[in-house]
Amino acid sequence: MSTSPDVTPDGVGHLDHVPFAEALRTFAAAPSVLIALDFDGCLAPFVPDPADARPLPEASKALRRLSATDGVQLALVSGRPVDQLQALADPPAGTWLVGSHGAETAELDADGTLHRVPFTLAGTEADLLAEVTSAVEGIAALHPGTWVEHKPAAAVLHSRTAAEDVAERALSAAHDGPGQLPGVHAMHGNQVVELAVVDVTKGAALTALRERLGEVAVLYAGDDVTDETALATLGRGDLGIKVGQAETVAPFRVADEPAMARVLTDLASWRASHHQD
Secondary structure, three states: OOOOOOEOOOOOEEEOOEEHHHHHHHHHOOOOEEEEEOOEOOOEOOOOOHHHOOOOHHHHHHHHHHHOOOOEEEEEEOOOOHHHHHHHHOOOOOOEEEEHHHOEEEEEOOOOOEEEOOOOOOHHHHHHHHHHHHHHHHHHHHOOOOEEEEEOOEEEEEOOOOOHHHHHHHHHHHHHOHHHOOOOEEEEEOOEEEEEOOOOOHHHHHHHHHHHHOOOEEEEEEOOHHHHHHHOOOOOOOEEEEEOOOOOOOOEEEOOHHHHHHHHHHHHHHHHHHHHO
């Protein structure tokens, strides 16, 4: 993997001497665009209790401006379940919500109803999920400060509120125990390990959404290792942005969530200006 260039506090970076701002302006001028964004660590700062996470007001305002502009489709792509993502993000009508790392996809209509792409577990997958969930709950009970999140196709062990040594032992136990069962797919994120019983990735979900929407240029931004599968799908005419300092395949990066909010604000202004011309 390569490491993309650093950016200044106002969100402007360079790749091979091509300004980040120029790349954003070029993307803003595309006839039809899909702006797909991770939630935690991209739109919403990390907080001790994930239920308290909310997008930064500037980011929410920019998304609403973008959603009202012709030729723009929005998507939030997250490890969170779709219902939770809707409740926390409060996205504009018409936004696509991709949850559980791609296991769930739904479109939000104007009255707040989610129109879901069908997803069900096979009988053997449901049985495996029950086994994995029981095992992960047992691990959490033995490691203070860790807890389990339940998803339609996965059990997730969170360790953000545990002591560092306790968190390390708990995550290792989940990965080396139930994470090794046949049919289980272990995914590591920021202080979490997710054990899924179906093989899903954000990259596969983004590809499927792109095919559903037709010919669009895609901007994808995210902070987590799980976002790399989505960033790796991008091609000519697309734009990938890494939030934070982790290693990435993305050509551009911003420092943090406020910087990402400024990028979205600029993009909304440029898109609106181009549409008026």
